[in-house]
Amino acid sequence: MPHSELMPIGLFARRSGLTSSALRFYADSGLLSPAEVDPVLGYRFYSADQVARATVLRQLREIAMPLAAVEAVLDAGADEASRLLDEHVSKVMEDAAAAQQKAAVIKSVLGNVPGLPITALKGPVLADAVEQVLTAAAHEPGMPVLAGLRIEASHEAVILTATDRYRLSTRTLVPAEPPRQTWAGTVDGDELRAAVAEIRRSTLVRLEAVPHGIWLRTADRVDRHCRLLPEEFPDHRLMLASLGEVTTRVTVSKELLLRALEDQPGERIALHVADHGVNVVSADDEHPGVPLPATTTGQDLQIWFELTTLYPAVSTAIGPEVMLDLRGNDQPATIRSADRGDLTTLAMPIKSDHSA
Structure with missing residues (x-):
């Protein structure tokens, strides 16, 4: 050339x-x-x-x-190059998360500050509660606190809460031992998820607060450290206190409702509540609704939800029947077990014209 x-x-x-x-x-x-x-x-x-x-x-x-x-x-060709890029980015993110976790552990022991014992919980119960409540957490740009789980320990109970502003899930746990301290903090949700398997296999898990994090201490397994998120958690207590009066109540089989939600196509689902039943329909008029037997009280109502909002709220409810407390088609709905009140989820509906 x-x-x-x-x-x-x-x-x-x-x-x-x-x-x-x-x-x-x-x-x-x-x-x-x-x-x-x-x-x-x-x-x-x-x-x-x-x-x-x-x-x-x-x-x-x-x-x-x-x-x-x-x-x-x-x-490589375009497809293989794309796969290799995804593989590399995944590895980088895993390494960064591991480094972040190790740095948090190092910070927790700097200065030799002793940990503050908070409470003790049964491992399997805590693991279930973490998985249930974290369905309401989300990764939102600029709002890392929404990916966290709020832990509040009082002398009577331990309350776990998560919210992504469209859902709020909260569960109250009875501690295995009376809490030694009143304490509150927002724990990194991803690190808690990673610790669930270890927690579930532990008979008893002791929570210990340290600077920038908490330790999950076990007698016979590896202790796990989770970072605290410094951002302020949303005022969920105000949200719960400001809920309006329930106008419609539905008690329905959890299994049947989940099956109906799975069978309906599309991203948006409507519940048509009337006497003695609820009809589950999608925004696609070509598909018939699924009528379900239910115990209903109050006003007839049609209320729309994003499937990704409603399904996790129903699937994590405890027990065979789920209770929906509805306040109209533009107010938060409360979803919980029909016979246990220690796990409660709020789900925001969407507009009835099918637009988010």
């Missing part, structure tokens, strides 16, 4: 965003060889059609991809 159609290394570096030294390194690594090398002076020249490869190479290194993986991506 004539030199007039080639770029010297300095110009190619500016075009690609790579430094000249980086280009020499990648040439020696076999990732990006020059189009030509002057046999006498050793000057390196690159062609215009190498700019795209060099740019992608730079971008892959910017996300800390190892050289071997970079070469695999550059030489």
